[in-house]
Amino acid sequence: MNNTLFQLSELSFSFPDPRLALNDPDGLLAIGGDLAPERLVNAYQNGIFPWFNEDDPLMWWSPKERAIIELDEFHISRSMKKFQRKHTFTVSVNQAFSKVMFACQQQRIDTQGTWITNEMEEAYNRLHELGVAHSVEIWFEQQLVGGLYGVMQRHVFCGESMFHTMANTSKLASWALVNWLKRHNGAFIDCQIMNPYLESLGAKAISRNAFLNKLHQPWPKIDLATMWQPQTLDDIYD
Incomplete structure (x- = not known):
């Protein structure tokens, strides 16, 4: 499967494989969903984190390099x-x-x-x-x-x-x-x-x-x- 940007559903807390994140911008995996506790926990368990500014949609990341x-x-x-x-x-x-x-x-x-x-x-x-x-x-x-x-x-x-x-x-x-x-x-x-x-x-x-x-x-x-x-x-x- 090619690297692509996924749209998350509010009906499911699951995430795509973090290895499918975009190369540019580096690590952007998905947009949308919400910040429900279940989704956040699932994200961290799979090496994914939210990062977005005030006027942006919810964005979820897994960059090629991790500190x-x-x-x-x-x-x-x-x-x-x-x-x-x-x-x-x-x-x-x-x-x-x-x-x-x-x-x-x-x-x-x-x-x-x-x-x-x-x-x-x-x-x-x-x-x-x-x-x-x-x-x-x-x-x-x-x-x-x-x-x-x-x-x-x-x-x-x-x-x-x-x-x-x-x-x-x-x-x-x-x-x-x-x-x-x-x-x-x-x-x-x-x-x-x-x-x-x-x-x-x-x-x-x-x-x-x-x-x-x-x-x-x-x-x-x-x-x-x-x-x-x-x-x-x-x-x-x-």
């Missing part, structure tokens, strides 16, 4: 380690999901525009309520100063966005996420599309086929309910 972070290849500089030791931060998971997502949205609106539309915000907050989407929060003097959110599918964390209002705190959130995944037998972080910032953290680009193979590999069972129970993460940088 991932292998947990043991995550890079933290000496200066970052000194920064973390110098300040007293509190790190938590799932204690402020909606605030993290809103902060990610606002930071991008203020700089370059955002794909985190109100529709996306509502859909991912619903995923969070269902125990599928999660956040990592960085607090300083009881103020939320950084964080990230994404979707956990089996053993893979699919990162969506991050923010900071204090220098380096989005990196602190990423570092905490890596260590938290290590503690719970996580496999890797799906970063979707490579950029210089992700590359500085140790992300690498792999082919779509390699990504899909990694995504579907068996992995030790994870107690996701316990892992993502709202909690403060003590000694997460040790």
